[in-house]
Amino acid sequence: MSRIATRTVVVTFACLIAVPVLTFAQESSHSSVIAASTAAGVSSSSSLDEASLDLPDAPLPEQQSGTGQTQKPKSTPQQTAPPNSNNGLTLQGLGFKPSQTQANAKMQARLDKRTHMLQIHQKLGLITLVPMAATVLVSSGAKQKHNRTTGAVTAPNSSGIDLHVALGSLTAVMYGATAYYAIAAPRIAGEKLTGAVKFHRDLAFIHAPGMVLMPILGGMALSQENKGEKVHGIASAHAAVAAITVSAYAASALVVSWPIHWKFWEHR
Amino acid sequence: MRVVVALLLATAWLPAQAQKQWVLAKSSLTWHITHPVHTAQGTSHDARGKGVCKNDTCDFLIAVQLNTFKSGDASRDLHMLETVRGAQDPMVVVRTEMPQPELSQATIHANLTIQFAGQTVQYKNVPFERTAQGRDVEIRGTIPATCTDFKITPPEFLMMPIKNEIPVTVDLTWQPAE
Numbered sequence: 522m523s524r525i526a527t528r529t530v531v532v533t534f535a536c537l538i539a540v541p542v543l544t545f546a547q548e549s550s551h552s553s554v555i556a557a558s559t560a561a562g563v564s565s566s567s568s569l570d571e572a573s574l575d576l577p578d579a580p581l582p583e584q585q586s587g588t589g590q591t592q593k594p595k596s597t598p599q600q601t602a603p604p605n606s607n608n609g610l611t612l613q614g615l616g617f618k619p620s621q622t623q624a625n626a627k628m629q630a631r632l633d634k635r636t637h638m639l640q641i642h643q644k645l646g647l648i649t650l651v652p653m654a655a656t657v658l659v660s661s662g663a664k665q666k667h668n669r670t671t672g673a674v675t676a677p678n679s680s681g682i683d684l685h686v687a688l689g690s691l692t693a694v695m696y697g698a699t700a701y702y703a704i705a706a707p708r709i710a711g712e713k714l715t716g717a718v719k720f721h722r723d724l725a726f727i728h729a730p731g732m733v734l735m736p737i738l739g740g741m742a743l744s745q746e747n748k749g750e751k752v753h754g755i756a757s758a759h760a761a762v763a764a765i766t767v768s769a770y771a772a773s774a775l776v777v778s779w780p781i782h783w784k785f786w787e788h789r
Numbered sequence: 790m791r792v793v794v795a796l797l798l799a800t801a802w803l804p805a806q807a808q809k810q811w812v813l814a815k816s817s818l819t820w821h822i823t824h825p826v827h828t829a830q831g832t833s834h835d836a837r838g839k840g841v842c843k844n845d846t847c848d849f850l851i852a853v854q855l856n857t858f859k860s861g862d863a864s865r866d867l868h869m870l871e872t873v874r875g876a877q878d879p880m881v882v883v884r885t886e887m888p889q890p891e892l893s894q895a896t897i898h899a900n901l902t903i904q905f906a907g908q909t910v911q912y913k914n915v916p917f918e919r920t921a922q923g924r925d926v927e928i929r930g931t932i933p934a935t936c937t938d939f940k941i942t943p944p945e946f947l948m949m950p951i952k953n954e955i956p957v958t959v960d961l962t963w964q965p966a967e
Binding site: 598610611612615616617621622624628632633636639644712713716 | 854
């Protein structure tokens with residue numbers, strides 16, 4: 522039985538190692554799409570002060586509501602070509618350098634790739650919550666039962682252990698994939714994490730070690746259970762580490778959504 | 790004598806034809822987004838602007854770099870830049886032309902031409918409140934922008950898109966140029 526526990530730990534780690542390799546294939550194919558679309562975009566880009574942009578017609582815009590204090594017709598948006606510089610007013614005249622006003626296709630491609638990868642990170646992160654919660658829910662079936670009056674120890678049934686291990690492994694694999702998309706997303710020069718996203722990142726220093734520790738401690742606990750021993754030593758921290766890890770993970774998902782409008786069905 | 794009269798007439802005519810210029814002294818531009826479970830704002834105080842009044846018509850140009858808008862969350866700011874193609878079109882440029890008497894009204898109705906996210910859209914009769922204090926003239930109002938107007942795909946959070954309306958509140962303090 523101790524072999525089963527060792528195998529579980531080995532399989533979990535193998536999956537964690539395999540995740541970045543598997544996900545890299547998806548990411549690189551996407552980047553080629555971005556590169557192609559960017560190349561197409563460059564040829565059609567133009568400087569902001571060019572007056573003769575040949576813009577396509579916009580779909581008919583809706584009637585916009587003004588601020589409601591006028592007898593004149595309400596403000597309405599219309600798609601139009603940029604006007605000629607009026608009265609000699611130009612961006613250069615305002616003190617903007619050409620480098621500030623010029624298009625940067627490379628940076629746009631980098632931003633696109635960053636957003637794409639972080640959106641996958643977000644989706645995978647939310648989906649990971651499901652097997653994570655399920656692992657916690659079935660954990661009682663993988664525990665020894667102690668009779669306090671008789672002192673007898675009842676070993677957990679193998680199906681309860683298998684289910685817990687399978688869900689835990691799935692959680693670990695999905696967690697690895699989620700982490701990969703956050704880590705591999707391109708950094709933008711001068712990017713400094715501030716606000717909720719900084720807290721979101723900091724919480725990873727709690728749940729990431731937890732995700733590494735959990736299968737190790739779980740394997741140790743299972744090994745001790747299989748020997749008919751009461752779970753002891755560092756292995757007994759498995760449940761506590763799981764509680765901290767799951768809490769930190771849930772908090773990291775919540776913090777980027779804060780402040781939440783609880784009555785989100787009400788229109789503001 | 791005729792020369793003197795001609796000179797007098799010329800000097801009287803010159804101030805009438807002289808340009809009056811305005812400079813943007815202080816600015817606060819804020820975008821607002823509404824998501825089913827969340828709202829967010831991003832503000833820039835780095836807009837630059839000039840106005841020139843000539844022949845009873847005033848032209849104004851206001852521009853701001855998109856990367857100067859800060860929402861308090863660096864990741865959101867970068868996501869905003871990506872969504873509005875802010876590296877491809879790094880500026881928001883607003884132009885307006887109005888009759889000079891309109892500038893002295895308590896409520897100014899402006900026809901705005903806005904270049905943003907690679908699109909140029911015109912908003913007609915956008916009301917702005919005007920208050921004068923000494924040399925300063927403060928203009929406040931809201932531009933009723935929408936994602937659709939600028940062909941912006943509404944960004945999603947928790948797999949739910951933001952509302953189409955992305956109003957921009959404007960607070961500009963103008964001063965006559967020296």
